[in-house]
Amino acid sequence: MSAIWKVVKRNKKACSGVFILIVYVMIALFANAITDHKPSKRVARPHQEPSIEHIMGTTRMGRDVFTQFVHGTRTSLAVGFSAGFIIVILGTILGISAGYFGGKVDEVINFFTNIALVIPQLPLLLVLAAFLGQSSPTTIALIIGFTSWAWGARVTRAQTMALREKEYIQSAVLMGESRWRIILVELMPNLASIIGANFIGSVLYTVITQATIEFLGLGDPLATSWGTMLYNAQTTSAMHVGAWWELLVPAVAIAVLGMALALMNFALDEVSNPKLRTFSGLRIFNRRIAAIEYEKSLKLSERAA
Numbered sequence: 001m002s003a004i005w006k007v008v009k010r011n012k013k014a015c016s017g018v019f020i021l022i023v024y025v026m027i028a029l030f031a032n033a034i035t036d037h038k039p040s041k042r043v044a045r046p047h048q049e050p051s052i053e054h055i056m057g058t059t060r061m062g063r064d065v066f067t068q069f070v071h072g073t074r075t076s077l078a079v080g081f082s083a084g085f086i087i088v089i090l091g092t093i094l095g096i097s098a099g100y101f102g103g104k105v106d107e108v109i110n111f112f113t114n115i116a117l118v119i120p121q122l123p124l125l126l127v128l129a130a131f132l133g134q135s136s137p138t139t140i141a142l143i144i145g146f147t148s149w150a151w152g153a154r155v156t157r158a159q160t161m162a163l164r165e166k167e168y169i170q171s172a173v174l175m176g177e178s179r180w181r182i183i184l185v186e187l188m189p190n191l192a193s194i195i196g197a198n199f200i201g202s203v204l205y206t207v208i209t210q211a212t213i214e215f216l217g218l219g220d221p222l223a224t225s226w227g228t229m230l231y232n233a234q235t236t237s238a239m240h241v242g243a244w245w246e247l248l249v250p251a252v253a254i255a256v257l258g259m260a261l262a263l264m265n266f267a268l269d270e271v272s273n274p275k276l277r278t279f280s281g282l283r284i285f286n287r288r289i290a291a292i293e294y295e296k297s298l299k300l301s302e303r304a305a
Contacts, residue, residue, distance in 0.1 A: 016260070016263050016266055017262070017266070020259070021153025021257075021260045027073045031071050031074045034070050034296065038067070039071045039072070040224070041045050041065075043058070043067075044059060044062050045062055046058065046059070046060050046061065056245055056249050057246065059232060059246055064241075065246060069229070069253060072253070075225035076207050076211070076253075078137065079206060079210050079292070081236060083203075084143075085199075086141070086142070087148050087149045087152055088195060088198055089208075090145075090149035090152075091155075094149065094159050095159075095160060096156060099159070099161040100161075100179070100182075100183060109153070110157075113157075121148060121209075124232060125213060129218040130218055134221065136223060140210050140213060140219065141206070142204050144205075148205065156191060156195070159190075159191060159194055160187060163187055168186060196268050200261050206262045211226050211254055214225055214228050214230075214231050217231060219231070227250075229250040230247065230251065233246040233250075257292075
């Protein structure tokens, strides 16, 4: 964790991503304190343009878009992080088990992983959501979490198989350490970057997928999220009547969150890939050498003068 934090402090892009994510989390945590009324309450005229009173305008039903954005942030982040945790836990457990134990365990887990990878994810989610009817955010999180773990399991398995052959793992085996201690103490720290990248990607994938499911009308219309905001804007023909803000707000919210999560990957890449750290240090070294050479040239020019 200390190595990750040092890289984050050095990487401006990673700092920007973490800052944006923290802002989103604060909005979600203090949604009730930020807004004065409920997102379903009618507070103004229909399709009122952004103003000082309603900074993001109003919807066709006269509801405040800013209030819906704030409460939608809570719902979308809750679904994203919940499904992300499920995906990471399942993918990590199954991937490490298959990669480290091998044999029959690997064959069985590989069989189900291959099946999950072959089935198209989005059509499967749409079919399940349609079968269950108007799916609540909790249902959507569970569906995505329990159907999207295969990619993370496959990557974790491959890295575990590579680490299993390392000398320090073999030494731990010869010393008689238990398998669970080797997994928790020796393997898990070296898989932190992959697990972190899997979690970040899973959160982003979940938020986008949830918005897609709800935009198609398969979510709960009474729940307030970025997806239901897009669905309501589409059903009320917001763009046709010139109410662009009703569609722009949730779309920009999803895009900015995606940008933040993508920027955070830069820190994880530097931790997991030593070449990136080497190139970063090389650039700093070259700049220092250039500064020294410039100072020497100035001194020589002054002596010549």
